[in-house]
Amino acid sequence: MQLIYAFNGTGKTRLSREFKDLVAPKDSENEEHDGVQPRDRILYYNAFTEDLFYWDNDLENDVKPKLKIQPNTFTGWLLDLIDTSGEYSNIAENFQKYTGSKANPVFNPEYKIKNPDDKEKEIVVPANSEITFEIASDKPDDYESAIEEESNNVVQGKYEVIKISKGEESNFVWSVMYTLLQQVISNLNEIDPTNRSIDNFNTLKYVFIDDPVSSLDDNHLIELAIDLANLIKSSQSSDLKFIITTHNPLFYNVLFNEFSKAEKLILRKSSDGNHELIGQGDDSPFSYHLYLKDELNKAAESGEINKYHFNFLRNVLEKTSTFLGYKEWGELLPQSKARSNPYARVINLYNHAKHSGDEISEVQEEHKRVFKYLVKEIDSIYKGTRSQNTTQA
Known part of the structure; x- marks a missing residue:
């Protein structure tokens, strides 16, 4: 495992992109090279991962806010994986654990809508491509309407769909990635590939994580860092390598101590533009x-x-x-x-x-x-x- 600390603006996100292109070079026309998708060799989380999720705010038609996922080869693969493995509850659990939020993320089933350009045709909205966030409403169900609908939900009340904060949104995207990592390690820990529940990760070599803690409070940040360290330590595959970059000293410090036996180096840039790696002692710098x-x-x-x-x-x-x-x-x-x-x-x-x-x-x-x-x-x-x-x- 490689752990890298650097200021914002240093180039951590650029590093993740460059590393991805090095590990899994892409053709000029698409992301596939020699029949291999980048995700077959490397999974990475960075600012670009968050950009794959965006809000549908149709206020004019009073549509409930929902977080949508940009369609591409990676997200299509990810949605199929979520559907096949049924990881919805684990994603929700991780999201609520690290944010303290009571909002429950709900993935959509497949449904159809009218084509706005041709009312005679329908558009299929893929399953798991939209997420709404529900919280318990303060307003209980009206007794008469509950009786009419033969509902037993009079006491429990209703759920409201809300738009979560930007920080919670970032942490939800991370929760999807973290749940995926849990599945990756669980599968690859099965030494015999024929006994694995899925074969999607058989050729995976690297996991690159860039700053998953941008909006966590200190308590949740420490909890996430320890959980991530334990998850990485639980990996029994010698072929799977992890790279983590961060600008957060506390996150770095926790991981530094969790992997205290690893070699520690500082990359220094001299006035002439050259760089050198200098050994660092075992005492955590923070x-x-x-x-x-x-x-x-x-x-x-x-x-x-x-x-x-x-x-x-x-x-x-x-x-x-x-x-x-x-x-x-x-x-x-x-x-x-x-x-x-x-x-x-x-x-x-x-x-x-x-x-x-x-x-x-x-x-x-x-x-x-x-x-x-x-x-x-x-x-x-x-x-x-x-x-x-x-x-x-």
């Missing part, structure tokens, strides 16, 4: 200052900011800048056109009280505001929402 970062957030939220918190702040910046390849920790801070690194100067003013037990002079209100601002900047680095340090006038 483990120690995750605690410090939590302390910084608590101080910023409560407003109880002491001198030693600025030492914590510098400590986190030093560790992060070293891992990310900066020469000086001050380079991570927002810069000013008028003054030379003013935020680093503020941090250094309070950098002598290293422990909470030291004698502490009161921190100036202006510097408390600076502290809170810098804690937010560190959060943006950790979440991958800031690809480079900003410049202020």
